[in-house]
Amino acid sequence: MRPLTEDETKAVFEKLANYIGKNLVHLIDRDEDDAYCFRLHRDRVYYLPLPMLHLATSIARPNLVSLGTCLGKFSKSGKFKLGITALDYLAKYAKYKVWIKQPGELPFLYGNHVVKAHLGRVTEDTPEHQGVVVYNMSDVPLGFGVTARSTLDTRKLDPTGIIVFHQADVGEFLRDEDTMF
Amino acid sequence: MDVSQDLADYAAKHSSNLLARPQPADVDLGYLAAFDTTPTDAELYSSSRDSHLRDLALASVSTLLNSLFALPKTSSPLGPVVRPPAPTTVLPREKPLPKPKPPTKWERFAKEKGISHVKKDKVVWDEEKQDWVKRWGRGGKNKEAEDQWLHEVKGGDNADHDPAATARAERKARIAKNTAQQNANLASASSSKEARKAELNRSMLISKTSTASLGKFDKKIEGEPKARGVKRKFDGVVEHDWKDEKAKALDVLRGVESGEKRKVKGTAREEGAVNVRKAVRGLGRDGPGNDRGVKGKGKKGRR
Numbered sequence: 370m371r372p373l374t375e376d377e378t379k380a381v382f383e384k385l386a387n388y389i390g391k392n393l394v395h396l397i398d399r400d401e402d403d404a405y406c407f408r409l410h411r412d413r414v415y416y417l418p419l420p421m422l423h424l425a426t427s428i429a430r431p432n433l434v435s436l437g438t439c440l441g442k443f444s445k446s447g448k449f450k451l452g453i454t455a456l457d458y459l460a461k462y463a464k465y466k467v468w469i470k471q472p473g474e475l476p477f478l479y480g481n482h483v484v485k486a487h488l489g490r491v492t493e494d495t496p497e498h499q500g501v502v503v504y505n506m507s508d509v510p511l512g513f514g515v516t517a518r519s520t521l522d523t524r525k526l527d528p529t530g531i532i533v534f535h536q537a538d539v540g541e542f543l544r545d546e547d548t549m550f
Numbered sequence: 551m552d553v554s555q556d557l558a559d560y561a562a563k564h565s566s567n568l569l570a571r572p573q574p575a576d577v578d579l580g581y582l583a584a585f586d587t588t589p590t591d592a593e594l595y596s597s598s599r600d601s602h603l604r605d606l607a608l609a610s611v612s613t614l615l616n617s618l619f620a621l622p623k624t625s626s627p628l629g630p631v632v633r634p635p636a637p638t639t640v641l642p643r644e645k646p647l648p649k650p651k652p653p654t655k656w657e658r659f660a661k662e663k664g665i666s667h668v669k670k671d672k673v674v675w676d677e678e679k680q681d682w683v684k685r686w687g688r689g690g691k692n693k694e695a696e697d698q699w700l701h702e703v704k705g706g707d708n709a710d711h712d713p714a715a716t717a718r719a720e721r722k723a724r725i726a727k728n729t730a731q732q733n734a735n736l737a738s739a740s741s742s743k744e745a746r747k748a749e750l751n752r753s754m755l756i757s758k759t760s761t762a763s764l765g766k767f768d769k770k771i772e773g774e775p776k777a778r779g780v781k782r783k784f785d786g787v788v789e790h791d792w793k794d795e796k797a798k799a800l801d802v803l804r805g806v807e808s809g810e811k812r813k814v815k816g817t818a819r820e821e822g823a824v825n826v827r828k829a830v831r832g833l834g835r836d837g838p839g840n841d842r843g844v845k846g847k848g849k850k851g852r853r
Contacts, residue, residue, distance in 0.1 A: 397800055
């Protein structure tokens with residue numbers, strides 16, 4: 370476990386900013402008595418409160434499995450990939466949202482892209498290739514992805530056209546349980 | 551007539567309340583400096599330090615001024631002028647003595663062989679001109695062979711032999727050789743033995759790892775330098791001050807946000823606005839002057 374270097378911090382923030390934009394500042398600029406920090410442990414980035422960090426320092430590195438909230442992991446080539454465990458923070462501060470209808474929930478939770486037929490609602494003025502958080506119609510966050518078309522272009526699309534490219538969904542908690550944390 | 555009162559007044563006016571020093575201060579008028587070498591009175595110094603120091607300074611300054619005004623004056627438009635004598639105090643040198651230049655290769659050789667080197671004069675006597683001419687440079691003696699109006703051609707020379715050009719080429723070659731030697735001397739003087747050793751080690755490591763197996767199967771040489779990589783350095787797991795860490799993160803965030811803004815400026819557009827990049831691309835495909843591609847797109851949108 371160690372703090373992130375500047376380059377790593379930049380990689381993480383750029384990914385997060387794709388989903389939550391300027392709200393990212395709320396994750397960093399917190400009060401002293403509610404201090405959180407980013408830590409890297411075995412290529413994974415964790416977001417955790419400071420008291421937890423102090424407790425975790427007494428655990429040897431090989432014995433430490435996970436701590437705080439895992440935001441994602443760094444690939445071997447140094448790219449940062451957001452994980453589904455970061456969904457809580459993404460859903461809280463999401464800038465652009467997509468709601469999917471009930472019949473579309475299961476296909477998305479099995480790891481498929483969101484097609485136009487399943488689209489319930491979408492935030493106005495969502496640009497192309499923008500990170501969005503996917504909700505069901507009762508506002509439960511199901512995962513996140515990247516828009517394939519801007520809101521304007523979706524009107525021309527046929528019902529089987531892909532609207533949101535799947536990136537992560539809560540189904541991974543069952544599917545990828547072993548490598549989750 | 552009683553002048554005692556006047557005298558007393560004069561004495562009061564001109565009496566010096568200077569500190570009496572057993573030995574007057576040494577004055578160096580060249581530097582306008584006075585040095586009081588009498589040891590300080592420890593009792594007076596400790597009891598009333600400031601006033602005692604002021605008295606001492608006053609005494610020294612008055613000695614300096616007295617000796618300054620005792621110098622012979624000359625009048626000038628600006629007023630009386632005195633010329634102070636040369637300074638007598640020897641001051642230490644500001645900078646260290648220059649290091650002796652490292653000897654050139656020739657100098658080392660000459661010393662070894664005991665050759666005493668006489669520096670050549672810059673000018674040399676010309677018998678024909680009956681004058682001193684420069685040894686080199688403009689109109690120098692070294693260009694005599696190529697500048698003469700008539701060249702002697704020896705019997706064995708080729709028909710197209712140009713004696714002037716040959717002489718000039720020889721002179722240029724001499725200059726080039728000398729420059730090369732000079733550079734070699736400079737190079738050997740500037741690089742220390744350690745630096746050259748480090749450079750050799752580095753190039754050896756590079757050459758050793760330049761095989762397909764990165765030098766894994768190469769024969770090892772005795773005393774071979776060991777490759778040392780640069781160790782990564784990270785901040786401590788727990789920072790001394792969380793605020794520092796926060797400030798650093800905010801700093802990075804500022805950079806990320808400014809980058810995002812730039813990106814958005816370049817690609818995002820208003821609703822319904824023409825994507826200029828795409829439009830131009832469409833134009834390019836259909837050829838310039840043919841705006842069918844753009845028009846067609848517009849119709850499609852309206853439908």
